[in-house]
Amino acid sequence: MSDRALELFEQYLDQRASGQQPDAAALVHEAGDQADVLAGMIAAYAATHPADVTEDQLDLIAARPELELPRPWPELLPALRERTHTTRATLVSRLCEALGVPGSERQVGDYVHELEAGLISPARVRPAVVSALAAVLGVPRSLLESSRGLAVEPPPSSGLNFARSARYADDALMSLGALEPDADPRVDDLFTGGDDG
Amino acid sequence: MESLTTGTLAGTGSFRCEECGYVVTLAAADSLPDCPGCGGSRFAQASLSDGDPGRETARRCVGLVVLRHRDLVRSVIAAKVPPGAIDDVESDVWLRFSRKAYSGDEITNPVGLLLRMAMFCRADFHANRPAAEPTLGDWDDASDDAALDDIVVTAAVADLLAPLGDRQRDVVWQRIIEGRSSAEVAAMMNTTAGNIDVIVHRALSRMREAQP
Numbered sequence: 001m002s003d004r005a006l007e008l009f010e011q012y013l014d015q016r017a018s019g020q021q022p023d024a025a026a027l028v029h030e031a032g033d034q035a036d037v038l039a040g041m042i043a044a045y046a047a048t049h050p051a052d053v054t055e056d057q058l059d060l061i062a063a064r065p066e067l068e069l070p071r072p073w074p075e076l077l078p079a080l081r082e083r084t085h086t087t088r089a090t091l092v093s094r095l096c097e098a099l100g101v102p103g104s105e106r107q108v109g110d111y112v113h114e115l116e117a118g119l120i121s122p123a124r125v126r127p128a129v130v131s132a133l134a135a136v137l138g139v140p141r142s143l144l145e146s147s148r149g150l151a152v153e154p155p156p157s158s159g160l161n162f163a164r165s166a167r168y169a170d171d172a173l174m175s176l177g178a179l180e181p182d183a184d185p186r187v188d189d190l191f192t193g194g195d196d197g
Numbered sequence: 198m199e200s201l202t203t204g205t206l207a208g209t210g211s212f213r214c215e216e217c218g219y220v221v222t223l224a225a226a227d228s229l230p231d232c233p234g235c236g237g238s239r240f241a242q243a244s245l246s247d248g249d250p251g252r253e254t255a256r257r258c259v260g261l262v263v264l265r266h267r268d269l270v271r272s273v274i275a276a277k278v279p280p281g282a283i284d285d286v287e288s289d290v291w292l293r294f295s296r297k298a299y300s301g302d303e304i305t306n307p308v309g310l311l312l313r314m315a316m317f318c319r320a321d322f323h324a325n326r327p328a329a330e331p332t333l334g335d336w337d338d339a340s341d342d343a344a345l346d347d348i349v350v351t352a353a354v355a356d357l358l359a360p361l362g363d364r365q366r367d368v369v370w371q372r373i374i375e376g377r378s379s380a381e382v383a384a385m386m387n388t389t390a391g392n393i394d395v396i397v398h399r400a401l402s403r404m405r406e407a408q409p
Contacts, residue, residue, distance in 0.1 A: 003398050009373065024268040025275035025283045037401055039276035041373050043269050047308050050265035061260035063242035066292040069255065069299050084221075138223065140288040146296065 005034040009041045016051070065139045072150040074118040080137040088112060091136055098132035104184045111191040122148030124194045203238035205229045212240035259295045262307050269308065273315040278322055289318040365400040372397050 008027045015022035024042050031038040061067070071079065081091060092109040096102055114120045125148065134141040200215060201207050206228050212221050216237035221230065229240055267287075274286045293314050297304065304310055358366045371382045372393065379390040379397075386393070 003401050005401055006397060022268075024272040025280070028272050028275035029280055034401075036276050039272040042272035043312070045373060046266065046268035046272065047312070051268060053261055053264045057264055058257055058260055060242050061264050062256040064260075064288075064291065066288050067256045067259050067263070067295045070296055140285065140292065142285070142289045142292050146292055 003034070005031050005038040005041065008038055009045075012042055013045075016049075021051075066143050068143075070147055070150055072118070073122040073144075073148055074116055076144075076147050077112075077116050077133070077137075080139060084138060086137065088116075091133075094136045095129070095132050098135060099128060099187075099190060101184055101187050101190075104187045107183050107187045108191075111187070115191075120192065124192045126190045126194050129190050201229055201240045201242075203229050203231050203240075207240070207242075212242060215239040215241055255299065256295075259291075259298050262298075262311075263291050263294065266308055266311050270311055270315045273312060274319050277319045282322060286315075286318050286322050289321070290314045293318070360403050361400050365396055365403070368393055368396045369400045 008031050012022050012024065012027055024046070028035050028039045028042065065080070080086075081088065088109070089105075092105050092112055095112070096105055096108050099108070101108065111120070115122060115125070122144075130144050130148070131141055134144050201212060207223055212223065212229060214221070214232040214234060214237045216232065216235045216239070221233065221240070223229065231238055232240070270290050271283065271287060274283050274290070278286050290311065294307075294311060297310065358369060361369060368382060368386070371377050371385065372379065377385075379393040383390045383393045
Protein backbone atom coordinates (compact mmCIF):
# COMPACT_ATOMS: atom_id res chain seq x y z
CA MET A 1 0.00 0.00 0.00
CA SER A 2 1.68 3.20 -1.11
CA ASP A 3 -0.86 5.72 0.05
CA ARG A 4 0.79 7.83 2.73
CA ALA A 5 -2.41 8.69 4.54
CA LEU A 6 -3.37 5.05 4.86
CA GLU A 7 0.11 4.06 6.02
CA LEU A 8 0.01 6.65 8.75
CA PHE A 9 -3.53 5.70 9.67
CA GLU A 10 -2.39 2.08 10.05
CA GLN A 11 0.40 3.36 12.27
CA TYR A 12 -2.15 5.28 14.35
CA LEU A 13 -4.33 2.16 14.73
CA ASP A 14 -1.36 -0.04 15.60
CA GLN A 15 -0.18 2.36 18.27
CA ARG A 16 -3.60 2.62 19.81
CA ALA A 17 -4.06 -1.15 19.70
CA SER A 18 -0.77 -1.63 21.54
CA GLY A 19 -1.81 0.74 24.31
CA GLN A 20 0.30 3.69 23.17
CA GLN A 21 -1.01 7.21 22.83
CA PRO A 22 -0.17 8.32 19.29
CA ASP A 23 -0.05 12.06 18.69
CA ALA A 24 -2.76 12.47 16.10
CA ALA A 25 -1.57 15.98 15.24
CA ALA A 26 2.00 14.84 14.56
CA LEU A 27 0.79 12.08 12.28
CA VAL A 28 -1.46 14.47 10.38
CA HIS A 29 1.45 16.82 9.76
CA GLU A 30 3.59 13.91 8.69
CA ALA A 31 1.03 13.19 5.98
CA GLY A 32 1.99 16.39 4.12
CA ASP A 33 -0.37 17.05 1.24
CA GLN A 34 -2.57 14.21 2.44
CA ALA A 35 -3.07 15.83 5.85
CA ASP A 36 -6.73 16.58 5.25
CA VAL A 37 -7.54 13.01 4.36
CA LEU A 38 -5.64 11.53 7.28
CA ALA A 39 -7.21 14.05 9.64
CA GLY A 40 -10.62 13.02 8.39
CA MET A 41 -9.86 9.35 8.90
CA ILE A 42 -8.49 9.83 12.40
CA ALA A 43 -11.34 12.15 13.33
CA ALA A 44 -13.93 9.71 12.07
CA TYR A 45 -12.25 6.81 13.82
CA ALA A 46 -11.70 8.71 17.07
CA ALA A 47 -15.30 9.90 17.08
CA THR A 48 -16.52 6.34 17.04
CA HIS A 49 -13.71 4.88 19.20
CA PRO A 50 -13.14 7.14 22.22
CA ALA A 51 -9.79 6.61 23.93
CA ASP A 52 -9.43 4.79 27.21
CA VAL A 53 -8.45 7.10 30.04
CA THR A 54 -6.27 6.31 33.05
CA GLU A 55 -6.55 7.96 36.44
CA ASP A 56 -3.13 9.56 36.00
CA GLN A 57 -4.12 11.09 32.68
CA LEU A 58 -7.30 12.37 34.25
CA ASP A 59 -5.39 13.91 37.14
CA LEU A 60 -3.14 15.74 34.71
CA ILE A 61 -5.86 17.05 32.43
CA ALA A 62 -8.12 18.08 35.31
CA ALA A 63 -5.34 20.35 36.56
CA ARG A 64 -5.29 22.39 33.37
CA PRO A 65 -6.43 25.92 34.11
CA GLU A 66 -8.63 26.11 31.02
CA LEU A 67 -10.88 23.47 32.59
CA GLU A 68 -11.43 25.64 35.65
CA LEU A 69 -14.86 27.07 36.32
CA PRO A 70 -15.02 30.51 34.70
CA ARG A 71 -14.20 33.37 37.03
CA PRO A 72 -13.99 37.11 36.44
CA TRP A 73 -10.57 38.72 36.57
CA PRO A 74 -10.91 40.10 40.10
CA GLU A 75 -11.20 36.50 41.29
CA LEU A 76 -9.06 34.84 38.68
CA LEU A 77 -5.94 37.02 38.82
CA PRO A 78 -5.40 36.73 42.59
CA ALA A 79 -6.10 32.97 42.39
CA LEU A 80 -3.52 32.54 39.67
CA ARG A 81 -1.00 34.63 41.59
CA GLU A 82 -1.60 32.56 44.70
CA ARG A 83 -1.25 29.32 42.77
CA THR A 84 2.09 30.38 41.37
CA HIS A 85 3.33 32.12 44.53
CA THR A 86 3.65 35.32 42.54
CA THR A 87 3.44 38.45 44.63
CA ARG A 88 1.77 41.46 43.11
CA ALA A 89 5.12 43.27 43.13
CA THR A 90 6.69 40.44 41.16
CA LEU A 91 3.81 40.38 38.74
CA VAL A 92 4.08 44.13 38.22
CA SER A 93 7.81 43.98 37.72
CA ARG A 94 7.57 41.22 35.14
CA LEU A 95 4.68 42.96 33.41
CA CYS A 96 6.73 46.13 33.05
CA GLU A 97 9.53 44.11 31.55
CA ALA A 98 7.25 42.24 29.17
CA LEU A 99 5.43 45.37 28.09
CA GLY A 100 8.61 47.36 27.55
CA VAL A 101 7.80 50.05 30.10
CA PRO A 102 10.62 49.78 32.64
CA GLY A 103 10.37 52.25 35.48
CA SER A 104 6.58 52.37 35.36
CA GLU A 105 6.10 49.95 38.24
CA ARG A 106 3.99 52.31 40.32
CA GLN A 107 1.69 53.15 37.43
CA VAL A 108 1.36 49.52 36.30
CA GLY A 109 0.90 48.47 39.93
CA ASP A 110 -2.02 50.85 40.27
CA TYR A 111 -3.67 49.36 37.22
CA VAL A 112 -3.08 45.79 38.41
CA HIS A 113 -4.65 46.73 41.72
CA GLU A 114 -7.63 48.25 39.93
CA LEU A 115 -8.05 45.14 37.80
CA GLU A 116 -7.90 42.85 40.82
CA ALA A 117 -10.29 45.07 42.74
CA GLY A 118 -12.76 45.28 39.86
CA LEU A 119 -12.35 49.04 39.56
CA ILE A 120 -11.64 48.97 35.84
CA SER A 121 -13.02 46.66 33.21
CA PRO A 122 -10.64 44.02 31.82
CA ALA A 123 -12.28 44.72 28.46
CA ARG A 124 -10.33 47.99 28.35
CA VAL A 125 -6.98 46.24 28.52
CA ARG A 126 -4.96 45.98 25.32
CA PRO A 127 -4.17 42.50 23.93
CA ALA A 128 -0.48 43.00 24.73
CA VAL A 129 -1.31 43.18 28.42
CA VAL A 130 -3.41 40.02 28.22
CA SER A 131 -0.52 38.19 26.56
CA ALA A 132 1.96 39.47 29.13
CA LEU A 133 -0.28 38.48 32.04
CA ALA A 134 -0.77 35.01 30.56
CA ALA A 135 2.96 34.55 30.13
CA VAL A 136 3.80 35.71 33.65
CA LEU A 137 1.07 33.61 35.23
CA GLY A 138 1.77 30.55 33.07
CA VAL A 139 -1.74 30.12 31.65
CA PRO A 140 -3.12 30.06 28.11
CA ARG A 141 -3.88 33.51 26.79
CA SER A 142 -7.37 32.36 25.88
CA LEU A 143 -8.15 31.69 29.54
CA LEU A 144 -7.72 35.38 30.32
CA GLU A 145 -9.35 36.47 27.07
CA SER A 146 -12.48 34.48 27.71
CA SER A 147 -12.73 35.57 31.33
CA ARG A 148 -12.38 39.27 30.80
CA GLY A 149 -15.92 39.53 29.49
CA LEU A 150 -17.35 38.09 32.70
CA ALA A 151 -19.17 40.72 34.69
CA VAL A 152 -18.25 41.51 38.23
CA GLU A 153 -20.14 43.76 40.57
CA PRO A 154 -18.12 46.95 41.00
CA PRO A 155 -17.37 47.62 44.64
CA PRO A 156 -18.53 50.87 46.25
CA SER A 157 -16.08 53.50 45.11
CA SER A 158 -16.67 56.33 47.53
CA GLY A 159 -14.08 55.17 50.03
CA LEU A 160 -11.44 54.77 47.37
CA ASN A 161 -12.23 58.13 45.92
CA PHE A 162 -11.89 59.59 49.36
CA ALA A 163 -8.55 57.90 49.91
CA ARG A 164 -7.23 59.08 46.59
CA SER A 165 -8.38 62.67 47.09
CA ALA A 166 -7.02 62.66 50.63
CA ARG A 167 -3.62 61.63 49.36
CA TYR A 168 -3.29 64.67 47.16
CA ALA A 169 -4.84 66.95 49.73
CA ASP A 170 -1.83 66.32 51.91
CA ASP A 171 0.90 68.87 51.20
CA ALA A 172 3.72 66.53 52.18
CA LEU A 173 2.44 63.79 49.92
CA MET A 174 1.93 66.28 47.15
CA SER A 175 5.60 67.16 47.32
CA LEU A 176 6.58 63.48 47.32
CA GLY A 177 4.31 62.90 44.35
CA ALA A 178 6.10 65.63 42.51
CA LEU A 179 9.32 63.66 42.84
CA GLU A 180 7.84 60.59 41.15
CA PRO A 181 8.29 60.17 37.41
CA ASP A 182 5.53 61.42 35.18
CA ALA A 183 2.85 58.93 34.21
CA ASP A 184 3.75 57.16 31.00
CA PRO A 185 0.90 57.65 28.50
CA ARG A 186 1.81 54.30 26.93
CA VAL A 187 0.88 52.57 30.18
CA ASP A 188 -2.46 54.38 30.32
CA ASP A 189 -3.15 53.27 26.79
CA LEU A 190 -2.13 49.67 27.49
CA PHE A 191 -4.55 49.38 30.40
CA THR A 192 -7.42 51.57 29.25
CA GLY A 193 -7.12 51.90 25.49
CA GLY A 194 -8.96 48.72 24.59
CA ASP A 195 -12.50 48.13 23.42
CA ASP A 196 -14.20 50.07 26.17
CA GLY A 197 -11.60 52.77 26.32
CA MET B 198 -1.39 11.15 41.19
CA GLU B 199 1.77 10.58 39.20
CA SER B 200 4.93 12.22 40.54
CA LEU B 201 7.12 14.27 38.25
CA THR B 202 10.80 14.77 38.97
CA THR B 203 13.33 17.53 38.45
CA GLY B 204 14.46 17.72 34.85
CA THR B 205 11.15 16.48 33.42
CA LEU B 206 9.71 18.40 30.47
CA ALA B 207 6.32 18.58 32.10
CA GLY B 208 4.60 20.98 29.70
CA THR B 209 2.78 24.22 30.42
CA GLY B 210 1.27 24.36 33.88
CA SER B 211 1.95 24.58 37.58
CA PHE B 212 3.52 21.91 39.72
CA ARG B 213 3.44 21.55 43.50
CA CYS B 214 6.50 20.31 45.38
CA GLU B 215 5.57 17.15 47.25
CA GLU B 216 7.92 18.09 50.10
CA CYS B 217 7.03 21.69 50.91
CA GLY B 218 4.05 22.57 48.70
CA TYR B 219 5.86 25.27 46.75
CA VAL B 220 4.28 25.79 43.32
CA VAL B 221 6.42 26.37 40.25
CA THR B 222 4.94 27.43 36.91
CA LEU B 223 6.43 26.28 33.63
CA ALA B 224 6.11 27.28 30.02
CA ALA B 225 5.89 24.53 27.41
CA ALA B 226 9.63 24.29 26.81
CA ASP B 227 10.72 24.45 30.47
CA SER B 228 11.84 21.48 32.49
CA LEU B 229 11.08 21.11 36.19
CA PRO B 230 13.80 22.71 38.36
CA ASP B 231 14.78 21.71 41.86
CA CYS B 232 12.16 23.15 44.20
CA PRO B 233 13.07 26.79 44.94
CA GLY B 234 11.50 26.35 48.38
CA CYS B 235 13.25 23.26 49.72
CA GLY B 236 15.43 21.84 46.95
CA GLY B 237 13.09 18.86 46.55
CA SER B 238 12.83 17.03 43.27
CA ARG B 239 9.36 15.49 43.22
CA PHE B 240 6.31 17.41 42.02
CA ALA B 241 2.63 16.82 41.33
CA GLN B 242 0.46 18.82 38.95
CA ALA B 243 -1.06 21.73 40.86
CA SER B 244 -4.66 22.71 40.42
CA LEU B 245 -6.48 26.01 40.73
CA SER B 246 -9.22 24.17 42.56
CA ASP B 247 -7.02 22.52 45.18
CA GLY B 248 -9.11 21.89 48.24
CA ASP B 249 -12.53 22.34 46.60
CA PRO B 250 -14.06 18.89 45.99
CA GLY B 251 -17.02 20.23 44.01
CA ARG B 252 -14.87 22.10 41.57
CA GLU B 253 -12.47 19.21 41.32
CA THR B 254 -15.28 16.80 40.45
CA ALA B 255 -16.58 19.15 37.77
CA ARG B 256 -13.11 19.50 36.28
CA ARG B 257 -12.59 15.76 36.23
CA CYS B 258 -15.89 15.23 34.43
CA VAL B 259 -14.94 17.75 31.77
CA GLY B 260 -11.42 16.33 31.66
CA LEU B 261 -12.74 12.84 31.01
CA VAL B 262 -14.67 13.97 27.94
CA VAL B 263 -11.68 15.97 26.75
CA LEU B 264 -9.30 13.02 27.03
CA ARG B 265 -11.62 10.52 25.40
CA HIS B 266 -11.91 12.70 22.31
CA ARG B 267 -8.52 14.34 22.21
CA ASP B 268 -7.42 12.63 19.00
CA LEU B 269 -10.53 13.89 17.24
CA VAL B 270 -9.81 17.46 18.22
CA ARG B 271 -6.08 17.38 17.55
CA SER B 272 -6.45 15.78 14.14
CA VAL B 273 -9.06 18.32 13.04
CA ILE B 274 -6.87 21.18 14.23
CA ALA B 275 -3.68 19.76 12.73
CA ALA B 276 -5.22 19.56 9.28
CA LYS B 277 -5.17 23.36 9.00
CA VAL B 278 -2.88 24.71 11.72
CA PRO B 279 0.95 24.69 11.83
CA PRO B 280 2.61 22.47 14.44
CA GLY B 281 3.75 25.29 16.69
CA ALA B 282 0.22 26.57 17.20
CA ILE B 283 -1.68 23.31 17.72
CA ASP B 284 -1.42 23.23 21.50
CA ASP B 285 -2.72 26.79 21.76
CA VAL B 286 -5.67 26.11 19.49
CA GLU B 287 -6.39 22.88 21.34
CA SER B 288 -6.32 24.84 24.56
CA ASP B 289 -8.95 27.16 23.11
CA VAL B 290 -11.17 24.19 22.31
CA TRP B 291 -10.94 22.81 25.83
CA LEU B 292 -11.63 26.24 27.24
CA ARG B 293 -14.75 26.68 25.13
CA PHE B 294 -15.93 23.18 25.88
CA SER B 295 -15.49 23.59 29.63
CA ARG B 296 -17.32 26.92 29.55
CA LYS B 297 -20.17 25.29 27.72
CA ALA B 298 -20.22 22.42 30.20
CA TYR B 299 -20.23 24.80 33.16
CA SER B 300 -23.05 26.85 31.66
CA GLY B 301 -25.43 24.20 32.94
CA ASP B 302 -26.89 23.35 29.53
CA GLU B 303 -27.17 19.69 28.76
CA ILE B 304 -24.63 18.56 26.19
CA THR B 305 -26.34 15.77 24.34
CA ASN B 306 -23.66 15.25 21.73
CA PRO B 307 -20.21 16.11 23.09
CA VAL B 308 -18.40 14.69 20.08
CA GLY B 309 -20.33 16.83 17.63
CA LEU B 310 -19.82 19.86 19.85
CA LEU B 311 -16.08 19.26 20.09
CA LEU B 312 -15.84 18.79 16.34
CA ARG B 313 -17.63 22.05 15.70
CA MET B 314 -15.55 23.89 18.29
CA ALA B 315 -12.31 22.55 16.81
CA MET B 316 -13.34 23.87 13.41
CA PHE B 317 -14.31 27.24 14.89
CA CYS B 318 -11.06 27.54 16.78
CA ARG B 319 -8.87 26.77 13.80
CA ALA B 320 -10.89 29.28 11.77
CA ASP B 321 -10.33 31.82 14.54
CA PHE B 322 -6.63 31.07 14.39
CA HIS B 323 -6.45 31.82 10.67
CA ALA B 324 -8.59 34.91 11.04
CA ASN B 325 -6.24 36.02 13.82
CA ARG B 326 -9.19 36.50 16.09
CA PRO B 327 -8.85 36.28 19.86
CA ALA B 328 -10.35 32.82 20.02
CA ALA B 329 -12.45 32.71 23.09
CA GLU B 330 -13.32 36.35 23.69
CA PRO B 331 -16.19 36.88 21.27
CA THR B 332 -17.54 33.38 21.50
CA LEU B 333 -18.13 32.88 25.19
CA GLY B 334 -21.46 34.62 24.92
CA ASP B 335 -22.19 32.80 21.70
CA TRP B 336 -21.87 29.41 23.32
CA ASP B 337 -24.22 30.51 26.03
CA ASP B 338 -26.81 31.60 23.50
CA ALA B 339 -29.78 29.26 23.44
CA SER B 340 -30.31 29.46 19.68
CA ASP B 341 -26.71 28.50 19.07
CA ASP B 342 -27.00 25.61 21.49
CA ALA B 343 -29.80 24.17 19.42
CA ALA B 344 -27.71 24.40 16.28
CA LEU B 345 -24.75 22.77 17.95
CA ASP B 346 -26.79 19.94 19.36
CA ASP B 347 -28.02 19.13 15.89
CA ILE B 348 -24.54 18.17 14.83
CA VAL B 349 -24.05 14.45 15.08
CA VAL B 350 -20.98 12.43 14.47
CA THR B 351 -22.59 10.36 11.78
CA ALA B 352 -23.29 13.53 9.84
CA ALA B 353 -19.66 14.57 10.08
CA VAL B 354 -18.50 11.17 8.92
CA ALA B 355 -21.11 11.12 6.18
CA ASP B 356 -19.77 14.45 4.92
CA LEU B 357 -16.32 13.00 4.83
CA LEU B 358 -17.44 9.97 2.85
CA ALA B 359 -19.91 11.83 0.63
CA PRO B 360 -17.70 11.87 -2.49
CA LEU B 361 -17.55 8.07 -2.53
CA GLY B 362 -19.74 5.56 -4.28
CA ASP B 363 -21.74 3.06 -2.24
CA ARG B 364 -19.21 0.24 -2.51
CA GLN B 365 -16.27 2.52 -1.78
CA ARG B 366 -18.14 3.91 1.21
CA ASP B 367 -18.85 0.44 2.57
CA VAL B 368 -15.23 -0.58 2.17
CA VAL B 369 -13.84 2.58 3.75
CA TRP B 370 -16.30 2.34 6.61
CA GLN B 371 -15.35 -1.25 7.38
CA ARG B 372 -11.65 -0.76 6.76
CA ILE B 373 -11.16 2.61 8.44
CA ILE B 374 -14.04 3.43 10.71
CA GLU B 375 -14.47 -0.14 11.97
CA GLY B 376 -10.75 -0.80 11.77
CA ARG B 377 -11.02 -4.21 10.10
CA SER B 378 -8.12 -5.65 8.14
CA SER B 379 -8.19 -5.85 4.36
CA ALA B 380 -8.55 -9.62 4.62
CA GLU B 381 -11.54 -9.35 6.95
CA VAL B 382 -13.28 -6.85 4.72
CA ALA B 383 -12.47 -8.94 1.67
CA ALA B 384 -14.07 -11.99 3.28
CA MET B 385 -17.21 -10.01 4.08
CA MET B 386 -17.46 -8.72 0.53
CA ASN B 387 -16.47 -11.87 -1.32
CA THR B 388 -13.40 -10.36 -2.89
CA THR B 389 -9.65 -10.34 -2.36
CA ALA B 390 -7.63 -8.31 0.10
CA GLY B 391 -5.72 -6.81 -2.81
CA ASN B 392 -8.96 -5.60 -4.34
CA ILE B 393 -9.96 -4.02 -1.04
CA ASP B 394 -6.64 -2.17 -0.96
CA VAL B 395 -7.26 -0.88 -4.46
CA ILE B 396 -10.75 0.28 -3.54
CA VAL B 397 -9.46 2.05 -0.45
CA HIS B 398 -6.66 3.67 -2.43
CA ARG B 399 -9.08 5.01 -5.02
CA ALA B 400 -11.49 6.12 -2.32
CA LEU B 401 -8.77 8.08 -0.57
CA SER B 402 -7.82 9.72 -3.85
CA ARG B 403 -11.41 10.76 -4.39
CA MET B 404 -11.73 12.06 -0.83
CA ARG B 405 -8.53 14.02 -1.31
CA GLU B 406 -9.80 15.58 -4.53
CA ALA B 407 -13.03 16.53 -2.77
CA GLN B 408 -11.27 18.41 0.04
CA PRO B 409 -11.76 22.18 -0.34
